[in-house]
Every structure is written in C-alpha cells, then in structure tokens.
Amino acid sequence: MADVHPLQVKRLSKRFPRKRGLGSVQAVSDLSFAVRQGEIVGFIGHNGAGKTTTIKCLLGLLKPSEGSISLWGYTPASRKVRARIGYIPENPDYDDSFSPMEYLSMFASMRGLSGDDKSWLKLLKRVGLSSWETTGIRQFSKGMRQRMSLAIALQSNPDLLVLDEPTGGLDPMARKEFREIIIEENKRGASVFLSSHILSDVETICHRAVILSRGKLVTEGSMKELLGGENLYRIVVISRKTGEEIEEIIPEADLQSRIDSLRRDNLPIVKVEMALKSLEDVFLSAAGGESK
Amino acid sequence: MKTVFTFSLMTLRMLARRRTLWGILIVIFLALVGISSVPSFDVGNQGRFILDFGLFGIEVGALLLALGLASNLYPRDRETRSLMPLLAVPLARWQYLLGRFFGAALVQAAALIVTCLGLMLILLFHELPIPADLLPATLLIIVEGWFLLSTVFFFSFIASPPLNWPLTTMLFVVSQMSVSEFVGIMPSAPGFMRFVRLLLPHADVFHIKDPIAHGFEIEPVYFIIAIFYGLCYAAFMLSLALALFRGRDIK
Amino acid sequence: MRWTFATGTIIPVFALLVLSACSTDYDVTEVAPAEHLVTDEHAGHDHAPGEPCYETDIESEQPLTGEETTSIDEEREAAHAGHAHDEGDRNHGTQWFFNQPWAAPFIWGKLVRDSLVFLALAVGIFFATRKRSKR
Known part of the structure; x- marks a missing residue:
C-alpha cells in the first residue's frame, strides 16, 4: 500500500x-x-x-x-x-x-x-x-x-x-x-x-x-502556491469613529470593488500599496474573508 | 501486559511520593493505638475487643485508602493534561485504567499489611494471642479494599472527587446490608429493592472480624471463594469504568 | 453473529436472568429448612399460622407442637454453643454463617454463581466496548 x-x-x-x-x-x-x-x-x-x-x-x-x-x-x-x-x-x-x-x-x-x-x-x-x-x-x-x-x-x-x-x-x-x-x-x-x-x-x-x-x-x-498566487494589496484608511489608521489586506481581484465601497462610505484612503506577501498576509486575507 | 506493569509501577511510585498515603496510614495507626488503649471492663475480653475493633479499623482504613489514593487520580490527570501524552501514544485506555488500578491496589495492599502487622504488635504488647486467621482476614480486607478501589475508579468517571467520597461510602455501607435489611429501607417496593440488592455487591462476605474475634474456625475454602468473588466484582466494576472511559472525549 | 453483539447484548441479558432467577439471595433466614427456622431474629415475634413471616418470608404452615418446640429448643441451644452474643441479641456480619454450618454450601454456591456472572459481564463489556483499529 x-x-x-x-x-x-x-x-x-x-x-x-x-x-x-x-x-x-x-x-x-x-x-x-x-x-x-x-x-x-x-x-x-x-x-x-x-x-x-x-x-x-x-x-x-x-x-x-x-x-x-x-x-x-x-x-x-x-x-x-x-x-x-x-x-x-x-x-x-x-x-x-x-x-x-x-x-x-x-x-x-x-x-x-x-x-x-x-x-x-x-x-x-x-x-x-x-x-x-x-x-x-x-x-x-x-x-x-x-x-x-x-x-x-x-x-x-x-x-x-x-x-x-x-x-x-x-x-x-x-x-x-x-x-x-x-x-x-x-x-x-x-x-x-x-x-x-x-x-x-x-x-x-x-x-x-x-x-x-x-x-x-x-x-x-x-x-509556493500560497505565497506566489494572486497579488495582495494593503489599503490604509482612517476610521471615522476613532480617527486611527486601519489596515486591510485585499486580494487583487477584490481591490477595485473595495476602493469603490470605501469611497461610497466617504472613508479617507491614506494609501494603497502592493503588500510584500507573507504567510501572515495570506492567512489574514483568507481567514479574514471567511470571517466576514 | 508489560505496558500495564510498567505503568502500574509508575503509579505506585507516584502514589508513594504523595502525602495522602502517609496521612491515612498515620490516622489508621492512631486509631489502632487508641483502640488498644481503651481500658476493658473485663480483662478476658480485652483481646476480643482489640481484634474486633482493630479489624474494623483496618476495614475502614481500606475504604479511606481507596478514596484517598484513587478518587483524584483520573480527574487530576485530566485537569493537568498529563493524560494526553499518555493516551495519545503509548497507552490504550484499558491499559491506562488497569495500570492506575494495579498501582493503587499494590500501594493499598502494602499499607493494609503494614496496619495488620501493627495490630499484631499491639496484641503482642498486651501479651495477647495472635489468631492464626488474622492474616487471611487481612487478605480478605485487602480484596474488599480492591473492590472499593474499583468502585472509586468507576465513580471517578461520573463524579467529582468530593462527590466520589459520599457515593463510595454509601455503596460500602449498603453492600454490608442483608437483603431483608435493604428491603427495609423502602418496604413499599420490596420487588424493586430485591432486584437492586441482587446487583449490588455483598461486601458482608469480607466481614469476618466477629468470627475471628470470637475464635470460630473458618474453613480455607471460605477465604478462597470470598476472594474470588471480590476479584470478580472488582473486575466487573472496572469494566463498567472502562466502558465509560472508552466512550469519553478527552478535551 | 458479531462477537460484539453477542457480548454486548446476550451475555448481560443472560447474566441478569441468572441473577434474578433466584428469588432469594444471601439471607440464610430466607431459605432455612424448617428445622432451622427458629433463630434469634425469628424468636422475637409471633404470627398466626399461614401468615408470612415478615423477616423470613417463609410461611409457617402449622403451629408448632410441644414436641417440635422442644427439639428446636435443643438445636437452638446447640447452635448457641459457640455464640458469643447474649441471648436475644441479633446476629450481625457473617457470624450467622459460621453459626449455621448447614448454610455453607448454599452460600458458597451463591458466591460462585455471582462471581462467574460478574466475570462474564466484565469480559463481555470489555470486548463489546472495544474500538475498531482497521478501516
């Protein structure tokens, strides 16, 4: 066997x-x-x-x-x-x-x-x-x-x-x-x-x-598959309630729709950058998406 | 069986290093010394009095040892998570249960033999004869102790240690009752009470302090059959404990 | 028939049947032959002919004649030869057993029967609750 x-x-x-x-x-x-x-x-x-x-x-x-x-x-x-x-x-x-x-x-x-x-x-x-x-x-x-x-x-x-x-x-x-x-x-x-x-x-x-x-x-x-797959992007926005910066890791495919939704909500976007992909990013992206 | 033997030795060493064993032994010895110090109103009855109450003290000691040694074994293993590495790799559940049981049974037997020797010393000190059946009687108490130990193991899978004490003590008391005494607890339902009594153990067969104190002759076959009965009942209680343990999730 | 089914169902049921097949158990007084009926426990109370004895569960079929009473008294005295309790005191523990040698085979039989039943139950439960190791 x-x-x-x-x-x-x-x-x-x-x-x-x-x-x-x-x-x-x-x-x-x-x-x-x-x-x-x-x-x-x-x-x-x-x-x-x-x-x-x-x-x-x-x-x-x-x-x-x-x-x-x-x-x-x-x-x-x-x-x-x-x-x-x-x-x-x-x-x-x-x-x-x-x-x-x-x-x-x-x-x-x-x-x-x-x-x-x-x-x-x-x-x-x-x-x-x-x-x-x-x-x-x-x-x-x-x-x-x-x-x-x-x-x-x-x-x-x-x-x-x-x-x-x-x-x-x-x-x-x-x-x-x-x-x-x-x-x-x-x-x-x-x-x-x-x-x-x-x-x-x-x-x-x-x-x-x-x-x-x-x-x-x-x-x-x-x-290799997990880290080398789809690109991830980091979006930093300012929370309206606390005024603090909040960071989100978003897969490339969801990037545009997320930016549109943040704009609709009038949330100030501080920066959007390509994330240096680590297992933590993959995990946060995957597990975060699952928990939403 | 080598695995069970090794684990029982491990249990023996662990229990011998705990203060509980020594505390209970001291209590039994104090009780024996106390019994022998009670001034008898009749000098002729002094030996009978010491034997009767001394054996009773050893019997209660067997109950205390069973509870003190075993009521906390499984709950503690579970609480401290030391159970997981044992069950995950080297031991099957029946091996864990038998290893813990044999380890505790050996410690209990050794402690009871020591108390029996203590009783002999007390008799010698008072210049009283030592009956030939004293050692076989202690052997019967040891088997009763093993039966109680198996009961404690059984209850430890369904009750917390503080609840294990009253449950085992209650079974110890009830198992000394005859059928008619037991039916007398609830005379309105004699059939039910008879049926329940049939399933409960007959620990009165281990209870031979009176005949020994009164100098009756006891046939060796009685000891053999009573010991066989005690061992079979202990095996039955352990199998019930194992059935509960096997069906249980170790969270 | 699977071994687990046999041990898990048939053996316990059989064992319970064996246990409950006996209406009496270890109480010697419940099965004492007529000539041993008068014991310390029985002597303390009276009841009418045909009325069941509360403590022995055995019906006293006929009133005792004078002769029978005498012979029972003699036996009772003989039985009391090694008895350490005072007259009228109730036996306790297993002392009744050693006082009444006729009861020995009866009790031994019960002990051996129960031992074997509980041993069979223990073995049955052990095998019935085993887990599969092969897929």
Whole structure:
C-alpha cells in the first residue's frame, strides 16, 4: 500500500454538546486534507478555529462526529500506528514527582523501546535539558516542559510528528533550536504535522500549509502556491469613529470593488500599496474573508 | 501486559511520593493505638475487643485508602493534561485504567499489611494471642479494599472527587446490608429493592472480624471463594469504568 | 453473529436472568429448612399460622407442637454453643454463617454463581466496548 499517506483526513466534523442539552457547538466542519510521506505541513488558524480538536481526533482522544481519519490506512484506535507517532500537546504537563530521566525510562518501557540511560541522556542533551536530567519536573518552566515534551516525542524515532503549538512558550533562541530539530527529523524521513500561531515558523520550515477558520478549511497548498498566487494589496484608511489608521489586506481581484465601497462610505484612503506577501498576509486575507 | 506493569509501577511510585498515603496510614495507626488503649471492663475480653475493633479499623482504613489514593487520580490527570501524552501514544485506555488500578491496589495492599502487622504488635504488647486467621482476614480486607478501589475508579468517571467520597461510602455501607435489611429501607417496593440488592455487591462476605474475634474456625475454602468473588466484582466494576472511559472525549 | 453483539447484548441479558432467577439471595433466614427456622431474629415475634413471616418470608404452615418446640429448643441451644452474643441479641456480619454450618454450601454456591456472572459481564463489556483499529 505504497500510496497510503501517513495522515489522511476525510470530511471530518466534530460537534460538542452544550451543557444542559442546549444544542451543540460545531468545532470542526467537513475538513479534508492529507499529510504525505516526508512532508512538513503547517496547520494554521486563529484561536478556536478547531486545530487542537482536529489533532485530538487524529490521536483518538476525541471521537469524530462524522468523517474519517486514516493513519497509514488504520484508524487512530490502532496502537500499532500510534506507536509510530510522536506527539507534543499544547501546554504539556507531566506528573511533578518524576525527573526527565525517570519519565523517559518509563515511557520507553511502556512503548517497548530498547534504550539505556546513555541514549536518553543523549536525547535530553539534544533538546537542551542535559543538566536537568535528575531534577524534578516540578521545578521546570513552561519552556523546559516543552523541551521535555519534545524529548518524549522524539524518543521512538517516530514516522509522524504531530506538534500542537510546540514553540508557544519558547524564547527566540529555543524556537530556532526547535525548528532545527524538526528539520533534522524531516531529513531523517519523518513527516511532520505542525500546528502553530507563529506563522514565520510555519513559513520557514513547512512545505505546505492548511488554513482553517471557524472549523472549516479555507485554503491549502504548497508554500509556493500560497505565497506566489494572486497579488495582495494593503489599503490604509482612517476610521471615522476613532480617527486611527486601519489596515486591510485585499486580494487583487477584490481591490477595485473595495476602493469603490470605501469611497461610497466617504472613508479617507491614506494609501494603497502592493503588500510584500507573507504567510501572515495570506492567512489574514483568507481567514479574514471567511470571517466576514 | 508489560505496558500495564510498567505503568502500574509508575503509579505506585507516584502514589508513594504523595502525602495522602502517609496521612491515612498515620490516622489508621492512631486509631489502632487508641483502640488498644481503651481500658476493658473485663480483662478476658480485652483481646476480643482489640481484634474486633482493630479489624474494623483496618476495614475502614481500606475504604479511606481507596478514596484517598484513587478518587483524584483520573480527574487530576485530566485537569493537568498529563493524560494526553499518555493516551495519545503509548497507552490504550484499558491499559491506562488497569495500570492506575494495579498501582493503587499494590500501594493499598502494602499499607493494609503494614496496619495488620501493627495490630499484631499491639496484641503482642498486651501479651495477647495472635489468631492464626488474622492474616487471611487481612487478605480478605485487602480484596474488599480492591473492590472499593474499583468502585472509586468507576465513580471517578461520573463524579467529582468530593462527590466520589459520599457515593463510595454509601455503596460500602449498603453492600454490608442483608437483603431483608435493604428491603427495609423502602418496604413499599420490596420487588424493586430485591432486584437492586441482587446487583449490588455483598461486601458482608469480607466481614469476618466477629468470627475471628470470637475464635470460630473458618474453613480455607471460605477465604478462597470470598476472594474470588471480590476479584470478580472488582473486575466487573472496572469494566463498567472502562466502558465509560472508552466512550469519553478527552478535551 | 458479531462477537460484539453477542457480548454486548446476550451475555448481560443472560447474566441478569441468572441473577434474578433466584428469588432469594444471601439471607440464610430466607431459605432455612424448617428445622432451622427458629433463630434469634425469628424468636422475637409471633404470627398466626399461614401468615408470612415478615423477616423470613417463609410461611409457617402449622403451629408448632410441644414436641417440635422442644427439639428446636435443643438445636437452638446447640447452635448457641459457640455464640458469643447474649441471648436475644441479633446476629450481625457473617457470624450467622459460621453459626449455621448447614448454610455453607448454599452460600458458597451463591458466591460462585455471582462471581462467574460478574466475570462474564466484565469480559463481555470489555470486548463489546472495544474500538475498531482497521478501516
């Protein structure tokens, strides 16, 4: 089954019931995408867009309301395929009473991995926790817990890395180290599914991106397609209420109609310029359009 | 099963490092010392009194240990999000549940054996004979403790820890009642009450402090059958807990 | 027939039927043979012939004759030989069990029956709630 992707999501929907039976909240709706072998795919969306819900569905933590998820052709319930995944949760936490070495040894034993203390020390050194191996996790900062998560995720040399906001609590140096490790893992042969708010990270390391807004797929494509497609324009107008400058990113096709509508509303246009296209512009344009 | 074994050892180490265990053990020992210090009006009855109330103390200790050790295990894992990395990759849900259960069960059993040894020391201190059935009786209390532990696990999937305490305690009390006593709670609906009682456990089979205190001979087959019953009921409660857990979204 | 259907439906229903097939349970007084009817619990009250006994659920069919009363009294005394409670005190806990050896096989049978039913239920629920791993 050579054409089976590491991850394939088809028409995924997830609804959460409201309290007291008052209907339900649609967290993800009719979402389809795939992560192909050897790809790094960015998963982008605003807060509450449904990114973490999707990730939890594909790890079997949440049961999809509709649609299907396939990991190398199996459902997420299969332990055989989950053994091939490395996962970093958003805001990871671990039992405070253990040290990183104890945690790694126990996780290795639970996963049936053959490794000794030397290899775990090497791993801790790789993620930047080399002098903290016997310190209780109780004393760890958020960034150190992220590093601890990365060590656990990398422990089994996974074929698919699922990373949910992995660089959220990290300083710029640590973020750079994280990016380098992700690229190294990708070169080793691992596919990566990276959910992040930090669009510059996604733009730097991802081959493709999937953009989500309000639980729906807005657009997806390779970085080349997303950044090299239609030109974007930046319009700066002055708000009549506050008197402040407001900036809008508009696709070229919508530019004229937007200028006409601003003129009709007698809003003073300060400037119209071609935007130097970044993933952030693409995201704001796509997600902004969706939310209007 | 290696995964379950490793996770249960992890749970054991985690629970042994918590203050709850040591706090409950101190309370049980204080209770045992208190019982042995009560001056008996009849010297001949002193041994019976210490045994009877000592075993009762250990039985209540089993309930306290079950609640103290397990009522907060799953809710805490969920609240701190430490559950996610465990369930996402290395563990299936049944392995998580069994690992946590076996870890807590081992800690509880060790604690109860220590309290039993404490009771023996108290009897020796008072120069009283130690009945041969004291250890098997403690073993029955341990099995009762495991049944209570499985009940606590079950309730922890449907109730918060503060609610788990009264629910488990209520089941502990009700499961000591005979059918006629239970029907007596609501005599207007005897059929319904009988049916409910059939499904509820019969924890009175673990309750042999009186016969031991009174020196009755207890056949070994009784211990074997009662232990088998306790283990099967604990397995049933755990399967109910697992059914709830498997159907649950980990948000 | 799917395994999950069998375990999920038939086994629990069968188990409940087995459990509820017995109108009595662990109360020895409910199934005591006539010669063991007079217990501490039963001795404390009277009722007319044919009227069901509230505590034992067993109808007393005939009034006791003088001879029967004597023999029951003797048995009762014998049963009380190892009894530590005062006369008239109610038994509690499992003491009744160890006081009345005739009841042992009855109780053991019940315990083994219930153990097997609950074990079957546990296994059934475990397999019935398993998730599919193949698409």
